[in-house]
Amino acid sequence: EVQLLESGGGLVQPGGSLRLSCVTSGFTFKAHAMAWVRQAPGKGPQWVSSTDSIGRSTFYADSVKGRFTISRDNSKNTLYLQMSSLSAEDTAVYYCAKYAISGGGRWFDPWGQGNLVTVSS
């Protein structure tokens, strides 16, 4: 069974930093592109960042570019999201997600359980 388990969220002050981790199991992590998707309270999901299977190519939403860094350690089957210069607009549940195998498109399956990041003073 594919499992994605995020950690590292919590309360952080505006301007602060936080690193999210996503430990995976049940599939060959090093063979799959991965992503972070966030969901602000009461809103639809928003794609944040993606990385290819080896971490060579990374992509970011304009809203986080220059502030967030995605990375992965294929030896530990773990995905990371380093977040800095956080603001209230970054408050959301952050999901780690695997790109689906089905149909070869850029949809996500499965998602992790989510990790709440709250930016507030």
Add this chain to the structure above:
Amino acid sequence: DIQMTQSPSSVSASVGDRVTITCRASQGVSTSLAWYQQKPGKAPKLLIYASSSLQSGVPSRFSGSGYGTDFTLTISNLQPEDFATYYCQQADSFPVTFGGGTKVEIK
């Protein structure tokens, strides 16, 4: 970015009903569209991909259709476990974007 607009934002229905949710893209996305189901406190779950393909393990009462800018998700014979919020997502253009959601509530 491509804007995804879902309608209605909420719908009340009874067990056994047929429910149709619409998703409109601000520009054509071919068939690069997915549907997700999300229950409170849980992560979204992929139901439909490539507009009309059913993800493995998803009941056949869920179906999707559409091309270009207009898409629909239909739930036939609504079951108690189907009460949830549904989101569409386009995967044609970077960045991928999601709709605002449609909440299916119990009448």
